[in-house]
Each structure stands twice: as structure tokens, then as C-alpha cells.
Amino acid sequence: MHALTRTARLAGLCYLGNAITGMLGLLLVRPRLFADDPQTTLANLVAHESLARAGVALELGMVVTQTLAAVWFYRLFRSVSSFAASGIAAFGLVSATVGLVSAAVLATAVGVSGDPVGDGAANVQLLHLVSESLWGVGAVFFGLWLLPMGWCVLRSGWMPRILGWVLVTGGVGYVLSAFVRYLAPDAPAVAEALTYPAAVGELWMVGYLLVRGVRQQPKTQTVPTPTPVAG
Numbered sequence: 109m110h111a112l113t114r115t116a117r118l119a120g121l122c123y124l125g126n127a128i129t130g131m132l133g134l135l136l137v138r139p140r141l142f143a144d145d146p147q148t149t150l151a152n153l154v155a156h157e158s159l160a161r162a163g164v165a166l167e168l169g170m171v172v173t174q175t176l177a178a179v180w181f182y183r184l185f186r187s188v189s190s191f192a193a194s195g196i197a198a199f200g201l202v203s204a205t206v207g208l209v210s211a212a213v214l215a216t217a218v219g220v221s222g223d224p225v226g227d228g229a230a231n232v233q234l235l236h237l238v239s240e241s242l243w244g245v246g247a248v249f250f251g252l253w254l255l256p257m258g259w260c261v262l263r264s265g266w267m268p269r270i271l272g273w274v275l276v277t278g279g280v281g282y283v284l285s286a287f288v289r290y291l292a293p294d295a296p297a298v299a300e301a302l303t304y305p306a307a308v309g310e311l312w313m314v315g316y317l318l319v320r321g322v323r324q325q326p327k328t329q330t331v332p333t334p335t336p337v338a339g
Contacts, residue, residue, distance in 0.1 A: 112184070113321030119180035120317025125173035127314060133166030134243070146233035153221035153232060160218045167211035174204040185260040192256040199253035206246035213239045244289050247303070251282025254306060266322035271312055278306030
């Protein structure tokens with residue numbers, strides 16, 4: 109396997125791990141634990157402590173896989189543009205930091221549910237809201253990291269050009285969704301719809317990297333062998 113293809117598939121594997129941990133943690137675990145009523149949230153955390161701790165572990169898994177994906181995407185695209193590749197890595201690491209802080213907040217909520225400080229229900233609910241807000245404002249960097257990624261796809265020619273444009277469009281939509289979420293709180297469907305192109309682009313990117321790697325390999329330059337001249 110060519111080194112570039114191997115790098116692409118490792119980046120795709122890390123990206124897949126990030127998607128899996130994210131979906132399990134945000135879409136499966138959280139809805140089972142956190143409710144609009146603080147007392148219900150506290151009761152859920154106490155009754156399902158193991159699930160709550162698994163939710164923290166999944167967020168840590170997101171941090172690890174996001175960090176590794178950022179590093180491997182830098183390695184993949186640095187020959188295309190070191191500036192854009194550095195942007196992917198930097199924005200990806202900020203996204204991982206958002207997840208790390210959220211994991212710490214959720215871990216605190218689990219601890220407070222078992223050993224309440226003050227009003228346990230109110231404190232747990234507040235910590236949950238802080239975690240939700242972290243992911244809400246973090247959408248800025250979730251979108252920003254797709255912009256240089258899409259640009260590298262367009263410039264390299266290693267993936268379909270339409271994928272590059274979908275990533276760029278998705279990145280812009282993700283950034284806008286963070287503003288819409290707070291400027292127009294009565295229109296949550298609009299904010300959610302703005303993230304759909306990003307979801308399509310990221311899933312397509314993961315699949316392409318794992319299945320194909322890159323579409324074309326860099327040409328290897330060879331030094332011509334001098335032809336002996338007959339004496």
C-alpha cells in the first residue's frame with residue numbers, strides 16, 4: 109500500500125472513531141440522562157450512574173479521536189498546502205479542547221449527583237446546560253476545520269471536486285448555525301438544517317478515505333540513466 113493511501117486511511121479511521129463516539133455520546137446517552145426538569149435529571153444520573161460514566165468516557169473518546177484525526181489530516185495534506193493543513197490541525201485541536209472541557213463538566217455532574225453540593229438538582233442541571241452550550245458555540249470550530257479540508261480536496265485532486273465543495277459549504281453552514289442558534293432561538297430547525305451539508309461531507313469523506321484512500325498518487329520522479337557512448 110502506498111504511504112499516502114495508508115495515511116489517508118488512518119485519517120479516515122480516526123475520523124470514523126470520532127463520528128461513532130460522537131453519535132453514541134450525544135445522540136444515545138445524553139437523551140437518556142438529561143431532561144428539562146432538574147429533579148428528573150438528578151434521578152437519572154443516580155439511577156444510571158454507569159451509563160453516565162460511559163457518557164463521560166465517550167466524550168473523552170471524541171477528544172482522542174478528534175485529536176488523532178487532526179494530526180493525520182495534517183500529515184495527509186501538508187504536501188498540498190502546509191498553511192491549510194496547519195489550519196485543519198489547529199481548528200481540529202480546538203474542537204478537541206471543547207470536547208475535553210465538556211467531558212470535565214459532565215464528570216463533575218456525575219460526581220455532584222452522587223455527593224451533592226448545595227442544591228444537587230440545580231447544580232447538575234446547570235452543568236448539563238454548560239456542556240450543551242460548549243457544543244453549541246463549538247460549532248464555530250467544527251465548521252472552520254472543514255473549510256481548509258475542503259480547500260485541500262479541491263487543490264489536491266485526490267478526491268472528487270464535488271466533495272471539496274460540499275465540505276466548504278458544510279463548513280460555512282456549521283459556522284452560521286452557531287450564530288443562528290443564539291440570534292434566532294425560536295428557529296432551531298434553521299440552525300439544524302445548516303449543519304446537514306457538513307454531515308453529508310464528513311460521512312462522504314470518511315467513506316472515501318477508508319475505501320479509496322486517494323484517487324491518484326503523486327508521480328515519482330526518476331533520474332534518467334545515462335546511455336553509454338560507444339568508443
